[in-house]
Amino acid sequence: MSRRKTEEPTGLALYDQTARDAAAAVIAAYSTSFALACRMLGPRVRPHVRNIYALARVSDEIVDGPGAEAGLAPDAERRVLDDLETETLAAVERGFSANLVVHAFARTARECGIGEDLIRPFFASMRTDITTATHDAASHDAYIYGSAEVIGLMCLQTFVNAGAPAPVPADPDLVDGARRLGAAFQDVNFLRDLDHDAATLGRDYLGASSRDDVLARIDADLTAAAAVIPRLPPDCRRAVTAAHDLFADLARRLRRDPAPATRVRVPDPVKAALAARAWLGFSPRGARA
Structure with missing residues (x-):
């Protein structure tokens, strides 16, 4: 009994583990699809990706x-968001936060080299949701970068650097792929949530862009991302392939049904088949396959 107790984490190690558990609970509660993809990641990177997405989800909420x-x-939402950004940046600097989700993210950021250049654009996009109701092409692109592309870049930093002695920059081709995959994910969600965003939140993220133009952009981004996914570390490749293929399937369903009565989703058996295909090591599917 005493030996087992000595092997249990204590002090900062226990706090770190509790923070990681809190981040995992956030993801499990908010996204079953993402939680499934996370389980396909290797243990080297899985908690880091959960930490990133948990902070993103809390900020979004x-x-x-x-x-x-x-x-x-x-105005109060803006102050809460500003406070969260301030605490996040401070926690990355000092390595500790009393907010468990922020603490988990900060530990990941310090280990994997996620800095202000990625954190600040994310919070800037979240603030845009308070101030901008209708986007034009320029504001759409800026919002996509901060809300989605930088999340892809944060994840890429973990793929490249988790467990390494010191973080290094990712290959430029992988950087481009991470950005384009994040952009595709966000544009798919914009199309899926078009009616909800307008009716409930009073927002129009796509502005004057036609549905066909958005779908063409999604296809191009998914195709570009698919070309570099095979170059990711092996313990990340299957999960990213599964996520890519899930959103490619969503894009195909959105193209087939221009006016769906309900939010477009991938049936659970199809999700399972896509996950199995990725697990077996198949390359990402073509965007319009």
Whole structure:
């Protein structure tokens, strides 16, 4: 009994583990598809990716309904978001936060080389949700970069650097692929949530862009990402392939049904088949396959 107790984490190690568990709980509660993809990641990178997405989800919830439901006016939402950004940057600098989700992210950021150049654009896009209702092409691209592309870049930093003695920059081709995959994911979600965003949140992320133009952009981004996914580390490749193929399938369903009665989703048996295909080591599917 005493030997087992000595092997259990204590002090900072226990706090780190508790923070990682908190991040994992956030992801499990909010996205079954993402939780499935995370389970396909190797243990070297899995907790880091959960840490990134947990902070992103908490930040998103401040401006996407729960904050307002709690009685926050837009100015109050902005202050809460600003405070979260300030705490995140400080935690990355010092290596500790009393906020468990922030602490988990900060430990990942320090190990994997995620800095202000990626953190600040993310929070800038979240603030845009408070101030901008309708996007044009320029504001759409800026929003996509901060809300989605930088998340892909953060994940890429973990793929390249988790467990390494010191973080190094990722290959430029992988950087481009990570950005384009993140952009495709976000544009797919914009199309899926078009009616909800307009009716519930009063937002139009796509502006004057036609549905066909958005789908063509998604296809191009997914194709470009697919070309470099095989160059990712082996313990990341299957999960990213599964996520890519899931969103490629969503894009095909959106193309087939221009006016769906409900939010377009991939049936669970198809999700399982895509995950199995990725697990067996197949390359990403073509965007329009």
